[in-house]
Amino acid sequence: VHQIERLFINALLPDGRAASLGVSNGRIVEIFAQGADLPEATERVDLDGQLLLPGFVEGHIHLDTSFYGDAWKPHIPNTAGFDVRERVKFQMQNIATAAPMDVRARNQLDLCIAHGTTQMRSHVMIDNSVKLSHLETIMAVREDYRDRIDIQLVAFPQSGILTSPGTDALLDEAIAMGCDLIGGLDPAMLDRDIEKHLDVIFGIAEKRGVGVDIHLHDGGTLGVYEIEQIAARTQALGMGGRVAVSHAYCLGQVDSDLLQRTADKIASAGVAIMTVAPANGPFPPVAPLRAAGVTVFSGSDNIRDSWWPYGDGDMLRRANTIGHRSGFFEDWQLVEAFDVVTQAGAKALQLVSYGLGIGDKADFVALRAQHVPEAVIGVPSGRSVYKNGRLVAQDGQMVEGI
Numbered sequence: 001v002h003q004i005e006r007l008f009i010n011a012l013l014p015d016g017r018a019a020s021l022g023v024s025n026g027r028i029v030e031i032f033a034q035g036a037d038l039p040e041a042t043e044r045v046d047l048d049g050q051l052l053l054p055g056f057v058e059g060h061i062h063l064d065t066s067f068y069g070d071a072w073k074p075h076i077p078n079t080a081g082f083d084v085r086e087r088v089k090f091q092m093q094n095i096a097t098a099a100p101m102d103v104r105a106r107n108q109l110d111l112c113i114a115h116g117t118t119q120m121r122s123h124v125m126i127d128n129s130v131k132l133s134h135l136e137t138i139m140a141v142r143e144d145y146r147d148r149i150d151i152q153l154v155a156f157p158q159s160g161i162l163t164s165p166g167t168d169a170l171l172d173e174a175i176a177m178g179c180d181l182i183g184g185l186d187p188a189m190l191d192r193d194i195e196k197h198l199d200v201i202f203g204i205a206e207k208r209g210v211g212v213d214i215h216l217h218d219g220g221t222l223g224v225y226e227i228e229q230i231a232a233r234t235q236a237l238g239m240g241g242r243v244a245v246s247h248a249y250c251l252g253q254v255d256s257d258l259l260q261r262t263a264d265k266i267a268s269a270g271v272a273i274m275t276v277a278p279a280n281g282p283f284p285p286v287a288p289l290r291a292a293g294v295t296v297f298s299g300s301d302n303i304r305d306s307w308w309p310y311g312d313g314d315m316l317r318r319a320n321t322i323g324h325r326s327g328f329f330e331d332w333q334l335v336e337a338f339d340v341v342t343q344a345g346a347k348a349l350q351l352v353s354y355g356l357g358i359g360d361k362a363d364f365v366a367l368r369a370q371h372v373p374e375a376v377i378g379v380p381s382g383r384s385v386y387k388n389g390r391l392v393a394q395d396g397q398m399v400e401g402i
């Protein structure tokens with residue numbers, strides 16, 4: 001009989017069962033029903049009836065460009081409407097006077113982990129001015145945090161690919177260094193050449209065997225056309241499940257017929273859609289996309305950076321925002337909003353062993369709520385966050401020494 005390392009007793013599972021969980025070597029090894037005989041364990045943790053949730057999935061963030069924990073940086077508005085290049089210019093001015101990048105990245109990681117995020121995908125800026133310097137810094141921070149959070153990195157061409165000469169080679173080098181995915185950004189509006197932009201991205205994806213996650217702000221039928229091209233390439237390369245389009249505001253701007261046709265295409269191609277459910281404009285409609293079989297996931301995106309000052313790194317709050325912005329009132333709808341920041345996020349990030357089943361990684365969050373709908377509405381504080389079965393954060397504070 002093997003000894004269980006940690007026994008978490010008196011947990012309330014999302015399906016309503018009261019249970020105890022045995023954890024060894026960072027994994028859930030046994031689940032005991034209420035009243036069952038419990039084995040010996042090296043350590044016993046009494047959850048006292050708290051709701052136990054899988055660790056939250058932060059599917060889209062920028063660890064290199066946030067100023068969270070740094071001196072306040074007032075937002076600088078665009079001079080003539082939203083303009084990616086002008087915002088990148090403001091970003092470079094802000095970064096020049098900011099605290100060191102690794103300090104800012106750590107601040108942001110602590111914020112996210114303390115709220116319950118155990119899995120993350122961060123984009124990291126690469127262009128011909130900063131080259132691979134951001135990536136080197138963020139990779140070192142990732143290594144330092146490996147026992148507290150799992151982080152995927154996306155090589156993100158912030159200044160374009162065709163219009164920032166040399167970026168294609170840097171993106172390829174980034175993947176060789178250990179970046180997990182290849183990114184992209186507005187093939188039409190930024191690089192003015194959809195085919196050539198996508199040729200570079202999917203070329204590297206095919207050559208290096210990595211997934212794709214493309215920022216797409218391009219609106220209306222232009223954006224939808226680009227998504228169709230991305231879906232066609234995903235299908236042609238057999239990359240279903242490994243491609244995501246982030247923001248995709250266009251899906252919230254076109255009529256319902258075109259939305260439905262596009263949703264069917266991306267569902268069958270296996271392209272996931274990331275939305276933060278922004279409050280200042282249209283966004284991909286979560287319920288119709290999910291109904292069509294599209295994987296919709298979410299993230300904080302920008303937190304106190306040069307793009308906007310909002311964001312708190314709390315993916316449970318994000319589920320609340322998604323529900324609020326989507327008109328979700330019924331319990332089953334609130335459960336869907338929660339799914340976006342947990343299971344759907346895990347699917348989009350292709351995480352293995354994610355969840356609260358036997359054999360899954362013991363990455364979970366304990367908090368006071370009767371069930372998932374109440375957690376989404378109440379966004380309770382006082383959370384305990386466990387990574388690989390170990391307490392990494394409690395009551396909003398990181399546990400020292402992990």
Ligand SMILES: [Zn+2]
Nearest residue numbers: 062123215301
């Ligand atoms: Zn982003």
